[in-house]
Amino acid sequence: MDVITIERKVLAKNDAIAEENRKLLKGKKIYTVNIVSSPGSGKTSLVEKTIEKIGSKRKISVIEGDVQTDLDAKRVANYNVPVVQIITNGGCHLEAGLVRDALSGLKIEGTELLIIENVGNLVCPAGYDLGEDLKVVVISVTEGDDKPLKYPKMFMNSEVLVINKTDLLPYVNCKMGELKSNALKINPKLEIFETSCTSGSGINEWCNWLESKIQLEK
């Protein structure tokens, strides 16, 4: 009971800060995406492909969340976009307060798209609003088609599902139809994209859609 009470307090405090972040970002007309997934689903590769595709047209900034290391921030920094690494030191999700701190370290003026890459965890980040416009859950086909049923909250709380590593479909026991159907059972409103950051398949569709959302923010 104690734990539940504390958890509620933590979430209420988080939500209040998330609303402040949202207000700040909206005021600056920055469209913000919170990318969540299991470890190794390809979040960072999707961020890289997104920057490659639309980074010359749209000013992008990135906040990287990791338990340890700044490996992902280093990868993204290669693309010459402003990036801040949050290291949670064992923490299993990003919180709005950490994003607020990261924002103060970013020169976000002029940014049109802010990408927040969350800690690799298909459970805990689901409950933490960061102030984003869009929560995008990424799943790799190698994880199997049952994951939306087994980890429903993340799929319920996301607006977009990116099914990644589709180039590996011939080699794994994952039926695309079943995966989509399971995801839509949990959240019928999910916008679904199928991508491969290796072959490039589906990246155009994802980026075009994302650009249309950025345009609407203006």
Next chain:
Amino acid sequence: MDVITIERKVLAKNDAIAEENRKLLKGKKIYTVNIVSSPGSGKTSLVEKTIEKIGSKRKISVIEGDVQTDLDAKRVANYNVPVVQIITNGGCHLEAGLVRDALSGLKIEGTELLIIENVGNLVCPAGYDLGEDLKVVVISVTEGDDKPLKYPKMFMNSEVLVINKTDLLPYVNCKMGELKSNALKINPKLEIFETSCTSGSGINEWCNWLESKIQLEK
């Protein structure tokens, strides 16, 4: 600060119950393995292959941990071993108290090997002792070779690393040498197995080693 205090209390309580579980299991000469990984790394497939290989020689019981659904328990029940499903209802890891409850629902008399499959999460289960003899972290090669550096606590707290889905190595950007070297940097004592539940490669080595540990328990 509040949260940290509560967390310590929770962990202290967990550790006390874990010790009770350990005493109970040791008393019955049951060797207990706690399997942890990201979602979709192949924990359940590894459990299935282990039962296929040594289930006729050794009496095995299984506790399945999941956020939602009893899909994994159903898969394992097909092998005619006693199995209990713990559904955490959103909880991101198993705790010793849940395992204690599950044990009371299992007819464990005569069991030689108890396999506990944890919730798919490479972060949170790392800190929770369940009373096991052995923590086994499973990673799929599709997750990339940097994961031990990015999620170090799980690799630090495990005795065994199973690198799974090795049949997919030709198709993914993961160097086996780099993955092992990163894991051993975090924990030089890790016993490492390379397996593919699809091709069967490495399952013998893992099962033979596991059987030798069960034998020592007697």
